[in-house]
Amino acid sequence: MAGTQAPRKCYCGEVGSSCPYLKIRPLGEGAVGDVYLCIGREDRRLAVVKWLQAEIHESSEAARRFLREAELLSSMWFEQGMIQVARFGVDDYGKTWMAMEFVDGLAPSVVISPGDGWSLHRLLEGVGRSLDEMHGLGVVHGNLKPDNILVRDGHSGWEPVVIDLGIAKWLPEEVMMATGSVVDASHYRSPEQGRDLKSVGPASDRYALAVVCFELLSGRLPFAASTHSEVLRQPMTIPPLSIPARGPLVEREAARTTEGDSMRLATPRLNRFMRRALARRPDDRFSSVEVLSEQFRAAAMADGLWEERVLGKLYDPIFHSIVEISATAGAKRFDLSSGPIVLGRHDACHYSLSSPRLSRMHALLYIHRGRLWFADLHSQNGSSCYGRKLTPGVPVPLPTDGTPVSARLYDRDVVIRTFRS
Numbered sequence: 001m002a003g004t005q006a007p008r009k010c011y012c013g014e015v016g017s018s019c020p021y022l023k024i025r026p027l028g029e030g031a032v033g034d035v036y037l038c039i040g041r042e043d044r045r046l047a048v049v050k051w052l053q054a055e056i057h058e059s060s061e062a063a064r065r066f067l068r069e070a071e072l073l074s075s076m077w078f079e080q081g082m083i084q085v086a087r088f089g090v091d092d093y094g095k096t097w098m099a100m101e102f103v104d105g106l107a108p109s110v111v112i113s114p115g116d117g118w119s120l121h122r123l124l125e126g127v128g129r130s131l132d133e134m135h136g137l138g139v140v141h142g143n144l145k146p147d148n149i150l151v152r153d154g155h156s157g158w159e160p161v162v163i164d165l166g167i168a169k170w171l172p173e174e175v176m177m178a179t180g181s182v183v184d185a186s187h188y189r190s191p192e193q194g195r196d197l198k199s200v201g202p203a204s205d206r207y208a209l210a211v212v213c214f215e216l217l218s219g220r221l222p223f224a225a226s227t228h229s230e231v232l233r234q235p236m237t238i239p240p241l242s243i244p245a246r247g248p249l250v251e252r253e254a255a256r257t258t259e260g261d262s263m264r265l266a267t268p269r270l271n272r273f274m275r276r277a278l279a280r281r282p283d284d285r286f287s288s289v290e291v292l293s294e295q296f297r298a299a300a301m302a303d304g305l306w307e308e309r310v311l312g313k314l315y316d317p318i319f320h321s322i323v324e325i326s327a328t329a330g331a332k333r334f335d336l337s338s339g340p341i342v343l344g345r346h347d348a349c350h351y352s353l354s355s356p357r358l359s360r361m362h363a364l365l366y367i368h369r370g371r372l373w374f375a376d377l378h379s380q381n382g383s384s385c386y387g388r389k390l391t392p393g394v395p396v397p398l399p400t401d402g403t404p405v406s407a408r409l410y411d412r413d414v415v416i417r418t419f420r421s
Contacts, residue, residue, distance in 0.1 A: 019091040021049050021099060022361055022377045025393045028147075028164075035164065037102065039364055039377065044342050044350065046102035046366060047086060050164070051095050063096040069139055070098045076137070080154075082130035083163045103161050104368055105150030106314055108212075111158055114219040114244075117300030118308050123151070124213065124296055126160040128289035131209075135202035135288075142200050144208035145188040146215065157311025187211065187221055191235045191280050203282030206289055210277035213296065217270075217305070218243050222278055240278050243270040245303070269299035315370030320400045320418035323365060323372070325351045327414040335421065340366035343409060344377075353412045357381055362409050365398075365416065372398045372418065374407060381410035 021038035027048065028035045033056075038049045056062050070088035078084065087099040112119045127149070134141070141148075141162065151158045186194065190207035193200050214222040222240035245267050273295055279285045286292040300306045323341060324333045332351055334341050341350045344362035353362075359379035366373055375395035376383040383390045385407045390396065398405050404417040 019049070019089065019097055020087065021047060023393065024364060024375050024377065025395055038099070039340060039342065039361070041361065044340065044348070046340055047099045048102055049097055049099045051097045056096070058090045058094045058096055066096055066098065072137060072139060078130040078133065080130065080159055081127040081162060082134060083161055100163070103150050103152050103163060105152035105161060108146060108149055108151055108160065108216055111151050111314070112216050114217060115305050117217065117305035120213060120216055121293060121297045121300060123160045124209070124289065124293040127162050128293045131162065131205060131289045135205070140200055140202060141205050144205055144212065146212055149212065151314070153314050158314055190282070192282060201282065203285050206285055206292055207278060209289065210274065210292065213277070214240065214243070214274055222274065235278065235280065240274050243267040243274060267303040267305065269302040270305070273299040318367065318370065318372065318400050319420055320402055321421040322419040324417045324419060325414055327353060327412060329353055333419070336365070336367050336372065340364055343414065353409060355410070355412050357410050358412065372400050374398050374416070379410070383410070384408040
């Protein structure tokens with residue numbers, strides 16, 4: 001559920017200030033903005049920062065609404081299912097930015113196989129409450145699709161997180177057409193969204209989530225469209241495809257089913273569910289994601305696409321989670337599970353090196369998807385590892401079996417080695 005969070009420091013639309021984040025590597029480039037994995041200059045924590053593209057200038061309606069949504073969401077705390085907004089503002093170049101929590105996760109399709117109704121319900125239930133809460137605040141995501149949902153390790157198994165808050169609904173039509181963003185995500189856009197961007201509302205988000213649900217459950221999209229015009233036309237003129245009967249329970253049932261009894265393997269309840277979830281008129285769809293999730297559960301159980309699972313960790317744990325950094329400043333050890341390790345000449349860095357030629361925050365060690373990475377923080381004079389100069393924005397993996405690795409921060413040599421915790 002959502003609630004008021006303790007006050008946090010943020011750049012609430014402050015203009016002309018330097019963005020307090022350094023880029024590590026790009027995570028994606030879209031029609032409306034660029035997304036980077038970053039490290040905070042002050043708190044030394046990982047974050048995901050989205051910058052609006054230059055043509056969306058700070059005085060535009062899109063930028064103003066972007067900042068209003070960021071201010072609203074940064075004051076709220078969601079128990080699960082929704083990415084947390086930390087800070088936001090306008091940088092020295094007039095580009096609007098929003099910093100969100102770093103989610104170390106995987107795409108839903110990696111953990112949810114076609115026919116796995118139980119896992120898919122876990123995803124719907126996990127994002128449903130927060131999405132409904134967000135809709136209650138008058139905020140619409142507007143760009144839900146598989147790329148904007150991740151699953152991460154939680155206290156009781158994996159949990160889903162909706163990421164990359166949508167802003168396409170705010171853009172002028174000429175910008176949308178110039179960037180091609182209508183085409184990019186058109187499979188997940190509701191019929192009313194395809195007609196008029198001003199019609200985007202909570203029902204549009206629920207439609208997009210239903211398309212994601214159909215795709216994960218069946219391994220295909222609900223409409224077999226091959227052209228852009230068909231993608232826009234078919235949801236208005238024909239019903240969605242049928243959900244194929246698949247999954248472990250269905251396969252066991254099929255082994256006992258005769259040819260004349262094959263109708264037992266159909267999915268009538270799920271097909272009725274999808275017809276309502278993907279209804280052309282917004283008022284004909286489910287009234288909330290909570291209701292949608294409950295109705296999906298009943299349909300999946302009735303049609304046999306349901307089997308509870310024992311959930312493990314998404315990534316193998318790094319047993320050697322203590323990293324030792326050795327240089328002229330001496331040897332220091334850090335616990336990687338506590339967060340990233342920043343190296344540079346600033347006293348606030350975790351490992352500080354005395355050299356005027358180093359950048360204040362020069363390089364970084366961090367864990368992502370069960371691996372240890374070393375990255376140059378776009379330093380002025382560069383870093384090297386394995387005898388090769390690092391390309392800014394392209395981290396390299398390091399061994400976690402205790403093997404020492406030599407790295408060079410411009411004119412300072414360091415040795416990095418992990419130990420069992």
